[in-house]
Amino acid sequence: MFTGIVEEVGEVLAVEHTGEDARLRLRGEVVTQGVRLGDSIAVSGVCLTVTSLGDDATFTADVMPETLRRSTLGTLAPGSRVNLERAVRADGRLDGHLVQGHVDGVGALVSRTPGPRWDDLVLRLPAGLARYVAEKGSIAVSGVSLTVTHVGEDTFGVSLIPTTLAATTLGDLTPGDPVNLEVDVVAKYVERLLGARPTADDEGGRA
The missing domain is CATH 2.40.30.20 (Elongation Factor Tu (Ef-tu); domain 3)
Structure with missing residues (x-):
C-alpha cells in the first residue's frame, strides 16, 4: 500500500525486454534506503517488486505483460524520469490517500x-x-x-x-x-x- 506522496523522481537506467514482459533497472537515492529484496516500490504509480539491489542506489524490477498493457511503463526508455515511493509502513503517516499501485x-x-x-x-x-x-x-x-x-x-x-x-x-x-x-x-x-x-x-x- 502507498500514499501517493512521491519521495523522489528517479531515473530509468535500462529496459530489457524479455519476450512479452520487461525488466527495469532504475536509480533512486531515497527509495533504495532500507529496502530489501521482495519489497514494493511504486514506479509512476505502479507497484513493482524489487528483484535486485545495487551498491549505487539502483534496483531492478520485473514488469509483467498485463502491466505493460495497462500502464505507461511500456513506453519507458533509458533516461526516463519516474515518480518513486516506497510502500508505507503500518506505523507511518498517511499523508495522501490509500493507493494500491494497481493502475486502472x-x-x-x-x-x-x-x-x-x-x-x-x-x-x-x-x-x-x-x-x-x-x-x-x-x-x-x-x-x-x-x-x-x-x-x-x-x-x-x-x-x-x-x-x-x-x-x-x-x-x-x-x-x-x-x-x-x-x-x-x-x-x-x-x-x-x-x-x-x-x-x-x-x-x-x-x-
Missing part, C-alpha cells in the same frame, strides 16, 4: 493553465473510469495523490502546488502526454457492494 487505466493531459503559484490541469479519462471520480475526491496521477477540482463527462481537473510541480514528473507534462490513473479504491468497493444482491446464505446469517 492510462489517461492523457488535455491542457494546463499556469496560475500565480500553481498550475491547473485538465486530464482525459479512459471510458468507464469517470464514475469513480468525484469533485474534492482523491485520485492518483502517475503515483501522485491529488484532489479533484472538477469532473466532466470524460475529463477531470486538478491543481498542482509548487511542491508538486518541482518534486514530481507532473511538472514536466505537456498536452498529449500519457499518465497512469488509479481511482479511489473506496469508490470501487462501494459500487461493488451496492450492486451486489444478498444470497440465501447472507439472509440466513443475519442475526
Whole structure:
C-alpha cells in the first residue's frame, strides 16, 4: 500500500525486454534506503517488486505483460524520469490517500493553465473510469495523490502546488502526454457492494 506522496523522481537506467514482459533497472537515492529484496516500490504509480539491489542506489524490477498493457511503463526508455515511493509502513503517516499501485487505466493531459503559484490541469479519462471520480475526491496521477477540482463527462481537473510541480514528473507534462490513473479504491468497493444482491446464505446469517 502507498500514499501517493512521491519521495523522489528517479531515473530509468535500462529496459530489457524479455519476450512479452520487461525488466527495469532504475536509480533512486531515497527509495533504495532500507529496502530489501521482495519489497514494493511504486514506479509512476505502479507497484513493482524489487528483484535486485545495487551498491549505487539502483534496483531492478520485473514488469509483467498485463502491466505493460495497462500502464505507461511500456513506453519507458533509458533516461526516463519516474515518480518513486516506497510502500508505507503500518506505523507511518498517511499523508495522501490509500493507493494500491494497481493502475486502472492510462489517461492523457488535455491542457494546463499556469496560475500565480500553481498550475491547473485538465486530464482525459479512459471510458468507464469517470464514475469513480468525484469533485474534492482523491485520485492518483502517475503515483501522485491529488484532489479533484472538477469532473466532466470524460475529463477531470486538478491543481498542482509548487511542491508538486518541482518534486514530481507532473511538472514536466505537456498536452498529449500519457499518465497512469488509479481511482479511489473506496469508490470501487462501494459500487461493488451496492450492486451486489444478498444470497440465501447472507439472509440466513443475519442475526
